[in-house]
Amino acid sequence: MILVLRALGVGDLVTAVPALRALRTAYPGRELALAAPAWLAPLVDLVGGVDRLVDTTGLDRPLRVGSAPAVAVNLHGRGPQSHRLLAASRPGRLLAFANPEAGCAHGPRWAADEHEVDRWCRLLSWYDIPADRTDLGLRRPGSTGLPTGATVLHPGSKIPAKRWPAERFAALARALTDRGHRVLLTGSADERALAARVADAAGLASDSVLAGRTDLGALAALVAHARLVVSGDTGVAHLATGYGTASVVLFGPVPPAHWGPPPDRPRHRVLWAGDGDWPRWDGVGSHPTMTALRLDEVLAAVSEVERVVRVSGAVAA
Structure with a gap:
């Protein structure tokens, strides 16, 4: 299993789409589990590529993922709390920004002055996972009965x-x-x-x-x-x-x-x-x-x- 942490909101999920798709491509045969709030489920379906949504709101409770993930990816923040939450799931490998305070000495350095899309693409690139920052398109939903052209x-x-x-x-x-x-x-x-x-x-x-x-x-x-x-x-x-x-x-x-x-x-x-x-x-x-x-x-x-x-x-x- 590949476990990805992004326990935030709508804009946060959409800006992480290129990174999520890069992970789907990098691990085609693995289950991709996204730790994010359950209310985001309709939008997660429109992103595509995510096999399971792990209901996660905030960082104060353990992740309920069952078995230990082969790879855990922190697309949530720079740590230390988010790093520690993922580390507690005992992943075989953690992909994250460097944060010695959280015991994570590897990984690229965090840059405050950076576009949110580029931040997560750069993180994955450091781990030799290429991500296309322009890959932001979402699947169009079917008819909902709401007006079009408004x-x-x-x-x-x-x-x-x-x-x-x-x-x-x-x-x-x-x-x-x-x-x-x-x-x-x-x-x-x-x-x-x-x-x-x-x-x-x-x-x-x-x-x-x-x-x-x-x-x-x-x-x-x-x-x-x-x-x-x-x-x-x-x-x-x-x-x-x-x-x-x-x-x-x-x-x-x-x-x-x-x-x-x-x-x-x-x-x-x-x-x-x-x-x-x-x-x-x-x-x-x-x-x-x-x-x-x-x-x-x-x-x-x-x-x-x-x-x-x-x-x-x-x-x-």
């Missing part, structure tokens, strides 16, 4: 600092509706009130609010067949990258060089105001790098990606 706005984030102000999302929804877009608002159950507030301010009907009404598989299908996605730096943005759905991603305070869509993909635009000299921030609400992003900038970025889609469609035709 524009998905995702105003929420687990981290409030990464949220663009709700009133600007409402203004964006109004402007896009005026342009002929069918706007739908997504989010978790905890973000349903936020999405409803945006919809109300934008003059959208209540059935435009899908926050808390879709499971992960349905959300992936919605994004896969969407016209456009506009969101902050969150899991929905990574789904748009995986499906090649036109997107505008609003970044702050984390730079897009670490988590943004690949720069060689013209259907995606990133907006970030992180080059400024920002005043002291008290940590409440949206970070200044988010509030600095203007509505007209977002609308201009939407126009750019839609122009690219029209041109690429004409070329393909």
Whole structure:
């Protein structure tokens, strides 16, 4: 068995897709078990290549994997806690970043200033397992009964600092509706009130609010067949990258060089105001790098990606 630890969220799983596929290719005859939260199961199925999902939330409980894995791979972090959790499963071999504190002297050095996709590809490359950083595509789900060709706005984030102000999302929804877009608002159950507030301010009907009404598989299908996605730096943005759905991603305070869509993909635009000299921030609400992003900038970025889609469609035709 090959045991891979990635006990995180949607964006974390999607950015690890090239590494997971590299491991599948490197060990074709072995069971590939992924230690990740069980609620990610619909998305794991869309990644492909994973034989078993080991329900793992956080790093404070032993991994329930049965027999000792032949190889354990830490795609979770740099340790020491994640290293020790995998080591406790008694693998024949541990592939991980060097961390002497965890008793792991081998492996490449961790680099803080690195894109998340490149980080895990580099780790595997150090162990002579080649990984293609561009291999981010996800399998398209079948019909779910949700609308196709809609524009998905995702105003929420687990981290409030990464949220663009709700009133600007409402203004964006109004402007896009005026342009002929069918706007739908997504989010978790905890973000349903936020999405409803945006919809109300934008003059959208209540059935435009899908926050808390879709499971992960349905959300992936919605994004896969969407016209456009506009969101902050969150899991929905990574789904748009995986499906090649036109997107505008609003970044702050984390730079897009670490988590943004690949720069060689013209259907995606990133907006970030992180080059400024920002005043002291008290940590409440949206970070200044988010509030600095203007509505007209977002609308201009939407126009750019839609122009690219029209041109690429004409070329393909």
